Amino acid sequence: MTRGRKKDLSIPPTRALTQQRDYRARKAYYLAELEERCRRAEEENVDLKQEIQALRAGLPITTAPLDPQLLAASSDLMRDLSAASNALESFQRVATQTHLSPHTSPSPSMSSLSSLSSSHEVSRLRPAFFPSP
Known part of the structure; x- marks a missing residue:
């Protein structure tokens, strides 16, 4: 209480x-x-x-800072690879259009073929053969 x-x-x-x-x-x-x-x-x-x-x-741990020359070289390499990739894609489009119908304009089915992913287009390509002299 x-x-x-x-x-x-x-x-x-x-x-x-x-x-x-x-x-x-x-x-x-x-x-x-x-x-x-x-x-x-x-x-x-x-x-x-x-x-x-x-x-x-x-990832391996790197304690040393990255070399500026290495960074520049890898940047140049990536730019060149991107340009080469773009050139290959345009070549594939031209080669596919020329190979399927060299004298006619592309048909609607051709436009669907060109819209396929690059992995399907790469499988149709064959390496070039250059005989040695």
Whole structure:
């Protein structure tokens, strides 16, 4: 049993009591928010650690910075490969159109043939034969 008089609930609480209640409510809300942020950060940390382990398992770790000449050479190589790929695609289109109908314009079925993926077009090509002198 509590000591003293019974509280009269019809009397409004004092200003100090109201401030204390508000402070405790704000503090509880703030702590709940911090706990939620902490939980999310820990989950993200676990996910990132797993991702780091997966990346380290798949790729060798290089401690030395990449050589600028190597970067430039690989960039040039990729540009040349892209140009060669485009040239091969245009050659395949021309060769396919010339091979199927050299004197007529391409028919609707020809346009569907040219829209096939490049893997199907590559399978129809045959290597050139150049006899040695």
